[in-house]
Amino acid sequence: MSQTEIDARRLLCPLPVIRTQDAAAGLQPGDILQVRCTDPGVLHDIPAWCRVHGHEVSLVDRREEEIIITIRIGESA
């Protein structure tokens, strides 16, 4: 199981979703992907993207200007 972190700060949706999608494409089921973002739109869009692709959002850590979303890659990856 691997852990990958990507930086999607200062990008506006849907670009953080696209970066998440591109990173997830190279991962295996059970791998962890952490996405660092600043656009509050990701709070809706990344979980929605995860639901349609069968991934699980395991943690949303919202700090002052930064949002870190932790995703566990699903079986259908």
Next chain:
Amino acid sequence: MTEPRKAVALISGGLDSLLAARVVMDQGVHVEGINFYTGFCVEGHTHAIRKQDRAKPKRNNALWVAEQLGIKLHIIDIIEEYKDVVINPKHGYGSNLNPCLDCKIFMVHKALEWIAANGFDFIITGEVIGQRPKSQRKDTMPVVSRESGAEDLLVRPLCAKILPATLPEREGWLDRERLHDFSGRSRKPQIALARHYGFEDYAQPAGGCCFLTDRQYSVKLADLWETRGSREYDLDDIMLLKVGRHLRPRPNFKLIVGREEGENRFMEGYRKRFVHLVPVSHTGPLVLLDGDLEEGDLELAARLAARFSQGREAPHVTLEATGLDGETRLLDVIPMPASEIPPDWYI
């Protein structure tokens, strides 16, 4: 048991593509969605910028459609490749800088590449004959099929019965009789079909899903091209055209004036790339200066910026000006009266 046929549906987030995908899913076809991000999409980030829009429920409509259908959605970044469509549209523009027909051809072509790479059989769009005056006409439908290279792998389930049969229909992958014959600008057949499937709360954007169909946006893009002497842009250029008031008092520079807190916050991210002004004696917006400033321009810009601050009626307003080297200086100016701002300075 044989594997079901596989189709990719172009999902814009609107009702027509939602229905087109659903109609094909009804026939046992495995459908996944594809959504292209051009940089001009009204979707998503636009709502993130303006604070006044934050009160509205925000969602990515293409993802919402995928959830309603229970299908995967692949969002593809085509910002770079799309430039050629915007700059050199073979079939020309619509009423603004919207290259709708070239855009459709390009997206179907990208979908064709995608199905080849991913082992899918055909492509679905939500096009309806007569729905859009430029790109969705009976005579443009074969143009899209032919010039995209998709030919008869392109199925328009909402109007398929009034078009020649496609390969999936001829091969029996789709029952033509269970496709539709919608045409014209009326939305009633789509609304009835949505009701039949139980879809509610779907998006029906009045101006479409692309900023290039917006007159004001197109004027700003044309101004950008004209003043640069070249029809080029990057993502930051087209993002900044979506925010603020744009005023061009001189051919060599323009001001981008934040209209509210959300826009100011968004523009903060661009401060290091532009000479900029911030009122310090009064509350007021961040103002970015785009262009090469000549003597006297900074003072002129400061008087205009003061006009948009809370000190507009005050005898003097002090602003902090920051150069590209990060050096700051204070400017004390008389706010420009509204009557001295020619209307044609507003882009």
